[in-house]
Amino acid sequence: MAETVKELTEKLVRCRSVTPSDAGAQDILENFLKNSLKAPVTEHLDWENTRNLFIHEDRPGKVFCFLGHTDVVPPGDIKLWKHEPFNVTEDGGRLYGRGVADMKGSDAAMACAMAEFRSLHPDAGVSLAYLVTSDEEGKGTYGIKKVIEEFRERQQRIDCCLVGEPSSSKLVGDTIKNGRRGSVTAEITFHGTAGHVAYPDKIHNPVHDLVKAAHLLTEAVWDRGNDFMPPTSMQIPNIKGGVGVNNMVPESASMEINWRYSSETSAAEIRKRTEEILASCSDRFEAEWDLSGEPFLSTDGLVLEAAKAAIKEIQGFDPLLSTGGGTSDGRFMAKICPDLIELGPTNGSIHKIDENIGKDELDVLERIYLRLLENLFAS
Ligand SMILES: [Zn+2]
Known part of the structure; x- marks a missing residue:
């Protein structure tokens, strides 16, 4: 049986994938998705020290892509951590580990939502795609920037994109990034x-x-x-x-x-x-x-509308739209796919000692992603 979102996150966090190392994280995702999608095509777009995994279905209809990264920032002084950084530890209602928030937790939630969507809606007319890099936190020269150059050349079609970067502030879904300066x-x-x-x-x-x-x-x-x-x-x-x-x-x-x-x-x-x-x-x-x-901005995209509705249904509130914060790989993807948002777990502890999220965040995130896909492609 396929892993739950928590199990998949645990497996990913155990990989010591300090940027730009991947340390086997993409193999775990590849195995999971190969067994979950319908006749997926797998591509390894690797250059120099960077691994990029692109796995996608090849069906009629739109292409929906989840975008993430498997690298993490270094743990810093391990002695300062309450719990071991390269392991997921539950303590006081929170999950601790390097990457649980940025962004192995959302890598897992995106993969699980895709798998669940395909098992619930085997005939839905959409090609699901998943793209991850091992160099988002570092220089990123051979990461998504280079992948998008390649996609532009071969006219790879991507209609809709969700980047699972940790966009939320206090509760999952309270903030969507619909652009960046x-x-x-x-x-x-x-x-x-x-x-x-x-x-x-x-x-x-x-x-x-x-x-x-x-x-x-x-x-x-x-x-x-x-x-x-x-x-x-x-x-x-x-x-x-x-x-x-x-x-x-x-x-x-x-x-x-x-x-x-x-x-x-x-x-x-x-x-x-x-x-x-x-x-x-x-x-x-x-x-x-x-x-x-370069800046990007999505104000009336389909993904944004579907995400707002999914958050309202599952969390019961309306998300705040924000363009604050630093840059992300979304800026490269937006060049070929302007219908793009960033939506992920809470970001209060990212890049810090004792990185953590609430223990329910992964489940909520997976449900929001699943509902979002259903709002777009299964109505
Ligand atoms: Zn990140």
Whole structure:
């Protein structure tokens, strides 16, 4: 008989899959899903040190994909854990273990919901798919980002996607992430003419140019956000300039700027406006840009509607829609499948010592996922 969601989670947590290692976790999921789906096709999209498992049915109708990751962040100092990190321990109504929340618990709940859906609705007209990577917590170069490049090339169809990342705050389903802000960073260097401060006509101080530009950039309004996303915000986390003495100006000064931007603007637009401001302050600057994630937003997708209804039926409340928090692999998938949300267990202890969730969360999550699939494909 197939494992329960708790048993499957236990098996996964026992794999010491500290990013980007998989340590056998994907084999466990593959075995489980091979026996649960209808004539599934299994693909191992592995590159370098990263394993990616894509297992899917090949049927007429839409393709619904669950997206997850089998890697976890390191446990940190094991002596500080109340219970062994690579094991699931129940204590005081909670389940402890590295990855129970982020996100082996939801990997298991997604797999179990798919299996249950297929046994209850063997003829439902949908292809169920499951995609997991072993590098979400690390650099992710060969993870979902690369898989999506591959999917784009071969025009892999995915119509609907649910990412099981821990989105909830106090109770399972109280928060759905229906988008994420984008993130872009610029490293800006101003050049001047170094020299003695007593001879202002012979020097050009790049620190002054930098301060002027920093002021204009912090005053700029990038957009006003929208109903789902706050306005774009920028921060200057680092400034470097000066040689440490009070009688000399440096040749160069630099600052690093990061924007968290809404879907009302784009990295290209931010870059254009920033470089105009920089050019108004100096004619000798360089700007190096690093785009780490584009924003995405789903406001009226089918998955979002089905999830809201499933949460209402099972938990009895309406979820909050949020675009807060950092980036996730959802940003890559959203490029080929805009009908996408993130919905998973509570996230209060993720990446911490004694990572834990409520002991009923896995069952509730599995039921929500199952109901969501039924709302979409079995009515
Ligand atoms: Zn995660």
